[in-house]
Amino acid sequence: MAQEILNIQHLKRSFAMGGETVHALKDVSFSIQAGEFVTIMGSSGSGKTTMLNILGCLDNPTSGTYMLDGQDVGKLDRNQLARVRNSKIGFVFQSYNLLARTTALENVELPLFYNKKVNAAERKQRAIKALQAVKLDGRMDHLPNQLSGGQQQRVAIARALVGEPVMILADEATGNLDTRTSYEIMALMQDLNKEGKTIVFVTHEPDIAAFSSRTIMLRDGSVQKDLKNEKVRSARQALEELPPADSYSI
Amino acid sequence: MAILNLIKLAIKALQRNKLRAFLTMLGIIIGVAAVIAMMAIGQGSKESIRSSLSGMGSNMITIFPQSNLEGGVRMGGSSFQSLTMKDVNAIKKQATKIDGISPVVNASGQAVNGGQNWPTSIYGVSQDYLHIRQFSLKDGVNFTDKDILTSAKVCLLGQTVIDNLFAPGVDPVGKYIRFGKTPFQVIGILNPKGQSNFGQDQDDIILAPYTTVQNRITASTVYLNQIYVSAISEAASDSATNEITSILRANHHLTDQQEDDFNVRTQAELISTISATSSMLTVLLTSIAGISLFIGGIGIMNIMYVSVTERTKEIGLRMAIGARGSDILMQFLIEAIIISITGGLIGVGLGLLSSFLITKLAHWPVLISETSIMISFLVCGITGVFFGYYPAQKAARLDPIEALRYE
Numbered sequence: 001m002a003q004e005i006l007n008i009q010h011l012k013r014s015f016a017m018g019g020e021t022v023h024a025l026k027d028v029s030f031s032i033q034a035g036e037f038v039t040i041m042g043s044s045g046s047g048k049t050t051m052l053n054i055l056g057c058l059d060n061p062t063s064g065t066y067m068l069d070g071q072d073v074g075k076l077d078r079n080q081l082a083r084v085r086n087s088k089i090g091f092v093f094q095s096y097n098l099l100a101r102t103t104a105l106e107n108v109e110l111p112l113f114y115n116k117k118v119n120a121a122e123r124k125q126r127a128i129k130a131l132q133a134v135k136l137d138g139r140m141d142h143l144p145n146q147l148s149g150g151q152q153q154r155v156a157i158a159r160a161l162v163g164e165p166v167m168i169l170a171d172e173a174t175g176n177l178d179t180r181t182s183y184e185i186m187a188l189m190q191d192l193n194k195e196g197k198t199i200v201f202v203t204h205e206p207d208i209a210a211f212s213s214r215t216i217m218l219r220d221g222s223v224q225k226d227l228k229n230e231k232v233r234s235a236r237q238a239l240e241e242l243p244p245a246d247s248y249s250i
Numbered sequence: 251m252a253i254l255n256l257i258k259l260a261i262k263a264l265q266r267n268k269l270r271a272f273l274t275m276l277g278i279i280i281g282v283a284a285v286i287a288m289m290a291i292g293q294g295s296k297e298s299i300r301s302s303l304s305g306m307g308s309n310m311i312t313i314f315p316q317s318n319l320e321g322g323v324r325m326g327g328s329s330f331q332s333l334t335m336k337d338v339n340a341i342k343k344q345a346t347k348i349d350g351i352s353p354v355v356n357a358s359g360q361a362v363n364g365g366q367n368w369p370t371s372i373y374g375v376s377q378d379y380l381h382i383r384q385f386s387l388k389d390g391v392n393f394t395d396k397d398i399l400t401s402a403k404v405c406l407l408g409q410t411v412i413d414n415l416f417a418p419g420v421d422p423v424g425k426y427i428r429f430g431k432t433p434f435q436v437i438g439i440l441n442p443k444g445q446s447n448f449g450q451d452q453d454d455i456i457l458a459p460y461t462t463v464q465n466r467i468t469a470s471t472v473y474l475n476q477i478y479v480s481a482i483s484e485a486a487s488d489s490a491t492n493e494i495t496s497i498l499r500a501n502h503h504l505t506d507q508q509e510d511d512f513n514v515r516t517q518a519e520l521i522s523t524i525s526a527t528s529s530m531l532t533v534l535l536t537s538i539a540g541i542s543l544f545i546g547g548i549g550i551m552n553i554m555y556v557s558v559t560e561r562t563k564e565i566g567l568r569m570a571i572g573a574r575g576s577d578i579l580m581q582f583l584i585e586a587i588i589i590s591i592t593g594g595l596i597g598v599g600l601g602l603l604s605s606f607l608i609t610k611l612a613h614w615p616v617l618i619s620e621t622s623i624m625i626s627f628l629v630c631g632i633t634g635v636f637f638g639y640y641p642a643q644k645a646a647r648l649d650p651i652e653a654l655r656y657e
Contacts, residue, residue: 058570058651079574086572093654097567101266113255114572159571 004067005166005198006055007031011064013050024050025061026221032200034166037193037232039201039209042218051218052202056089056169057081069166086114090160094172096152098144104131104155105140111163130158134188150181157188161197168192170201174208180242186211187235211235256577260584274553275593277546278633282597282626283604284539289622290605292532294615299524309484309517310382311348311491313337313477313498316513331473332502332511338477340501347482347490350378353460354476357467361411361456362428368414372405372429372456374463375478380406380440382480390423390438393459401461405434408455409442432466434458487516543626546593547633554586554641565645566653579646586638587631594630598623 013025025047032038042048053059054066057073058081066074073084085091090111098107108127112118118126131137134154144152153173160168170189174182190211193199201212209215210233217225264271315332338353345351355374360367373379377392393404407415407422416422422436434456443452464471481490491514498512558565565578573581601623605616 053651056570058654079576082569082572082574082577085570091570093567097563097570097654099266099564099567102262106262110568111571113259114568114574114577116252163572 003034005032005034005036005069007065007067009065011054011066012062013047013054013059014062024221025054027064028218028221028223029064030216030223030226032167032198034198035193035196036214037189037199037201037212038214038216039203039212040216040218041203041206041209042224043204045220046218047221048202048204048218050221052169052171055200056091056171057084082114086111086163088166090163090165090168092153092156092160092168092170092173094175096144096149096156096176098152098155098159100144103141103143104136104147104158107144107155108158108162111159115163126162127158130162131155133161133192134158148181149177150184153177153181153185154188157185157192161192167198167200170199170203172203173201174203174205180239182208183235183239183242187239190235211238253580256580256584257588260581260588263581264585264588270553270557271589274550274589275596277549278543278590278593278630279546279597279600281539281543281546282594282630283600284542285536285626285629286598286601286618286622287604287608287616288535288539289532290601290616290618291608291614292528292535293617293619293622294609296525296528296532297617298615299528309481309487311479311481311487311494312515313479313494314513314515315473315475316509316511333474333477334472335474337498337501337512338474340497341477341479341494344497345479345490345493347486347493348479349482350381350478350480352376352379352382352478353474354379354478355460355463355468355470356475357430357463359430359467361415363415363425366415368411370411370454370456372458372463372467374458374460374467376460378480379457379478382478385443386441388439388441389421390436392438398459398461401465402459403432403434403462403466404437404458405429406438406440406457407436408440408453408457410451410454411456412439429456429458430467432462481516484518487518491516540629543629543633547590547637550586550589550634551637551641554582554638555644557585558582558641558645561645562648562653562656565648566650566656569648569650570654575646578648579642582642582645583635583638586642587634590630590634590638591627594627597630598627601626 008031009029011025011028012023014021014023028047028051040048040051050059054061057068057076060076060081061074064074065072068084069088071084073081076084099110105124105127108130109123112123112126128137128140131140134157136151136154136158139147139151144155147155156173157168168189174185177185186208189199189201193213199212201208203209210229213229213232215225215227215229216223217227313333333353335353338351341348342351352375356371358369358371361370361372376398377394380386380392387406390406392406393402396402397404405427407427412422415427416425422439425436426433427436428434440453440455440457445451460474479490479494481487494514495510498514499510502511504511568578569575602618605618608614609616
């Protein structure tokens with residue numbers, strides 16, 4: 001049996017809002033094995049964002065346990081959580097969140113700056129390797145505004161990979177991209193998954209979920225459905241099926 | 251995270267907005283440059299006052315006869331005669347902190363040269379007098395031991411006396427003048443010194459051997475009007491004064507109960523008054539400059555606050571990928587310190603340059619002290635930490651979730 005990357009048991013998260021208590025997550029339990037490609041879906045208000053914040057160790061649950069890579073991270077303080085984020089999680093955001101006026105290479109290097117064990121030479125070497133993995137090693141010195149949206153997201157993915165995390169956590173990572181580029185990003189994600197990376201992809205788009213091996217549906221703070229996807233769609237094939245790119249000039 | 255990494259990150263962050271970093275520095279640059287230039291001007295004027303004072307003889311010590319109790323009646327100093335050549339010789343022999351001593355006997359009277367005459371004073375002195383009063387000879391020679399021994403009728407003239415007794419273009423050296431009824435041969439001319447700090451014309455003077463003045467003019471061969479002494483340095487003035495006092499007390503056979511029958515004065519008091527005035531000037535100029543440095547610091551705080559707000563999303567991202575609150579705090583703090591230290595460096599350069607230009611163009615005396623450079627540099631560092639801390643803390647306390655969603 002594959003190694004268990006994360007295990008959530010009876011997770012609850014509530015917020016006090018103007019005297020009322022809002023239960024964003026009510027008793028959620030699931031676990032994810034190494035090498036899985038999981039999408040977490042749900043409409044707005046389903047607790048998806050709260051789930052993402054907790055999975056990303058940005059927030060602590062009100063009750064319940066969250067084991068990440070064998071470590072109980074539910075009760076860590078701010079600084080300990082920061083260390084977990086640095087070493088175990090690779091974030092990919094909807095709006096890329098690259099540092100402006102900073103080269104692709106430096107953007108990718110950034111997480112390693114916060115890792116004491118990595119020296120300058122190793123930092124650069126690992127960043128180059130991560131950029132090679134997303135096939136952007138030819139654009140290391142480009143600034144974000146010199147890259148297309150898809151390329152920027154690939155830099156962001158390289159940045160998520162560089163710390164060699166146990167899990168890549170993507171938040172609507174294709175939300176700002178057109179269909180073709182979204183599929184390109186999903187193809188890259190599938191490639192990374194085939195190489196053994198565990199990916200958790202939070203999205204509200206069903207056709208993105210079709211590329212994953214498992215979908216967890218959230219609704220009103222609870223798991224509504226947790227389905228294995230028997231027929232994983234290939235993003236590369238989907239790309240080929242798309243009508244040819246519009247040929248009219250700008 | 252290693253401090254070196256933080257410094258690298260801070261430098262990279264500053265490089266992303268060079269113009270803003272420079273504009274932020276500008277306040278510090280101007281502040282530091284102003285502090286250094288102002289302190290240089292203040293110190294320079296202080297030093298120039300000091301040197302003009304020592305031109306007057308700042309290590310000069312004057313000994314006057316002093317009033318003494320006489321049957322309960324206090325007598326005026328000038329009416330009392332207590333100083334003699336014995337005192338001069340005793341001081342010359344025993345005092346270690348002096349490098350010149352001269353008795354002074356003086357008289358007022360009319361100096362005459364042919365049809366010209368001029369009311370002036372004649373000072374009977376020894377050769378050391380020129381050194382003590384910082385006079386120098388423009389022409390001719392000083393009188394000698396032999397002149398003193400023989401009460402030779404020779405004299406040195408100040409410029410004012412020359413101007414009033416001789417027609418322009420006439421060389422007075424070798425000529426004869428009369429003071430009262432006594433003829434004197436002019437053997438030297440003093441370089442003009444101008445007015446003293448009290449408005450006295452220091453060039454309205456005739457110098458002659460004290461024996462000559464005693465024997466030929468005052469007809470009083472025992473007592474002296476004053477004794478002038480020069481201490482080996484300005485700093486030694488006080489210890490020289492103590493030496494002289496104890497020598498004179500022993501010489502005058504004064505018991506412990508008796509007051510001094512003489513009065514020893516140094517120029518130190520005058521100097522301290524005048525340098526206090528110019529110190530005040532320095533303090534004034536420096537505090538004005540200090541205020542501009544303070545405003546520069548507020549400028550840093552302002553920009554750092556704006557920068558924290560503007561970079562909220564960046565802070566959120568850094569936190570998401572593993573930066574701790576302290577890392578963020580240090581990054582912003584180091585940015586502020588780099589701004590202020592760099593600004594300080596440029597400011598020191600600019601301050602030195604402007605001090606140099608002030609001397610070159612305005613001919614103002616300036617004196618650059620290492621202390622002023624060190625102080626303003628230190629203040630810069632403190633400014634950076636002080637004004638950078640609050641914005642940095644604000645950044646460090648951000649909630650990563652909110653910061654990431656900040657638009």
